[in-house]
Amino acid sequence: MNVLITGxxxxxxxxxxxxxxxxxxxxxxxxxxxxxxxxxxxxxxxxNKADVFRAAGGMDAIVHGAALHGVHLAHHSRDEFWKLNxxxxxxxxxxxKEHGVRKVLLCSTMGVYGxxxxxxxxxxxxxxxxLPLLPRDFYGLTKVLCEEVAGFYxxxxxxxxxxxxxxxxxxxxxxxYGFRLLKGGVxxxxxxxxxxxxxxxxxxxxxxxxxxxxxxxxxxxxxxWRREPRALLEAAYPGLSALVEKRGGNIDELAxxxxxxYWSIEKARNxxxxxxxxxxxxxxxxxxxxxxxxxxxxxxxxxxxxxxH
Numbered sequence: 001m002n003v004l005i006t007g008x009x010x011x012x013x014x015x016x017x018x019x020x021x022x023x024x025x026x027x028x029x030x031x032x033x034x035x036x037x038x039x040x041x042x043x044x045x046x047x048n049k050a051d052v053f054r055a056a057g058g059m060d061a062i063v064h065g066a067a068l069h070g071v072h073l074a075h076h077s078r079d080e081f082w083k084l085n086x087x088x089x090x091x092x093x094x095x096x097k098e099h100g101v102r103k104v105l106l107c108s109t110m111g112v113y114g115x116x117x118x119x120x121x122x123x124x125x126x127x128x129x130x131l132p133l134l135p136r137d138f139y140g141l142t143k144v145l146c147e148e149v150a151g152f153y154x155x156x157x158x159x160x161x162x163x164x165x166x167x168x169x170x171x172x173x174x175x176x177y178g179f180r181l182l183k184g185g186v187x188x189x190x191x192x193x194x195x196x197x198x199x200x201x202x203x204x205x206x207x208x209x210x211x212x213x214x215x216x217x218x219x220x221x222x223x224x225w226r227r228e229p230r231a232l233l234e235a236a237y238p239g240l241s242a243l244v245e246k247r248g249g250n251i252d253e254l255a256x257x258x259x260x261x262y263w264s265i266e267k268a269r270n271x272x273x274x275x276x277x278x279x280x281x282x283x284x285x286x287x288x289x290x291x292x293x294x295x296x297x298x299x300x301x302x303x304x305x306x307x308x309h
Contacts, residue, residue, distance in 0.1 A: 001199060004028045004059045006046050006092065007066030009035050011170055012107060012191065015297060016063065019192035025199065030055045031066075046088030049095075056095035061103040061199055064092045070111060070139045071170075078138050085142035086149070093153040101159070105198045106150055108163040108208060110184055110263070111140035119260045124222040128264045129165070129208055147208060154206035162198040162272070166191060167212035167263065171298045175249045176257075178283035178295075181213040183258040187278030188297040197272050209268040213279045222262060229255035237284045244287075 003020055005013050008029035017039050020027040029037055030052075032045040044051030046066035056062060067085050068076050089106070096104055110127075114136035119125045135141045150161035167186040177185070194211045198204075216236065217225055224232050230252055233240055244251045268274035278294075286294030 001025045001060035002028065002058055003061045003063060003199065004030060004055055005063045005065060006030050006052070006055075006088075007064075007107075008037075008041075009033055010065060011188065011297075012063070012065045012195075015188040016192045016195055019189075019196060023196055028055065028059065046091060047083050049091045052088075052091040052095045053098060056092075056099045056101060059099065059101050061105065062092055062096055062101055063105045063107075063195060064089060065107045067107060067142075068139065070109075070137065073137060073139055081138055081142050085139075086145050089146040089149050093149060093157075093159060096159050097153065097157050103160045103199070104150065104153075105195055106146060106161055106163045108143045108147055108165045109140065110165050110167055110210065110212075111135060111137065112144050112147070112165060114140050117261060122223065122226060124219075124226060124260045124262045126219065126262045126264060127210065129210060129267050151206050160202075160204065161206045162201065162204055163206075163208035164191075164194060164198075164211045165208055167210070168258075174287070174292050174295055174298065175244060175247055175254065177298065178280065178287060179254040180258060181278075181280045181283055182215065182255070183261055184212055184263050185258075186212045186276065187295070190274075190276040190278055193277070194268065194272065194274050197274060201272065204271060207271070209272055209274070210263055210265050211268060211274065212263045212265055212276075214265060214276050215262055216280045219262065226260055237281075239288065240284060 003025050005027055009031035017027045027039050029039050029041045030044045034043060035041050042055050044055050046052055066088055068081050112133045112135055113127055113131050115134040116131040117125045117127055133144045135144055147163050153159045154161055167184045168180050169186050169188050169191050241251045
């Protein structure tokens with residue numbers, strides 16, 4: 001398939017473009033900044049309808065990643081968020097309609113749930129896609145609206161959309177990368193896997209999925225995880241505390257860093273066929289064996305010219 005990636009200079013593009021090529025697809029990268037990339041590239045801004053229409057010609061699918069994110073809230077106005085995230089998404093769907101592109105893979109966010117994620121006393125919040133979407137910030141609101149736009153274009157024009165409520169996969173140091181896999185993080189390569197599965201899927205008309213690593217504990221173990229996370233982790237992964245402390249980390253702080261939330265990926269597993277391969281047990285094995293190359297994306301150079309946002 002010919003696949004356009006908008007916002008391709010970001011974290012998604014640098015892992016997805018080579019994965020597409022390795023799977024026999026032909027990626028076309030689009031970003032408002034110049035990119036130094038071995039793949040076909042067109043410079044364009046998602047806020048410019050003509051740029052999007054030009055890039056979408058001849059495509060079989062669009063991966064829409066261009067967006068401002070939560071980290072940009074302090075430095076960008078709500079008007080800027082609206083223009084890129086909401087208007088940019090409408091440009092993508094209008095271009096898809098114009099050029100007969102039947103599939104859009106939409107980058108959404110775990111932040112769409114917001115106030116629905118309520119942690120009970122002495123318990124965990126379990127986040128499934130059935131929770132209502134009650135975003136806490138303007139970024140989350142824009143992504144809820146993007147999913148609504150997707151639903152409209154599916155109903156009105158038959159454009160298939162799979163929305164990915166992505167967990168954390170921005171570059172991190174090796175230890176923090178590993179521990180976020182416990183609570184809402186995901187490896188870049190598993191993100192790419194989820195998008196490849198979306199390209200293959202012709203049965204999902206319009207739906208959204210949590211895309212995170214697989215939690216290595218059962219829901220029945222959640223109370224223990226809440227009370228004594230260090231003991232539970234050490235029992236499952238002997239020597240973990242010493243390995244973390246040797247690198248200057250505090251396992252108690254790391255285990256609690258991202259809150260008491262259990263992110264369910266059951267729906268993605270059952271309907272999309274998503275099977276994350278880079279979870280906490282794989283991180284532990286790499287940590288124990290001193291293989292930081294297990295996480296190769298932390299130090300990849302940015303493709304662009306100048307500086308990213």
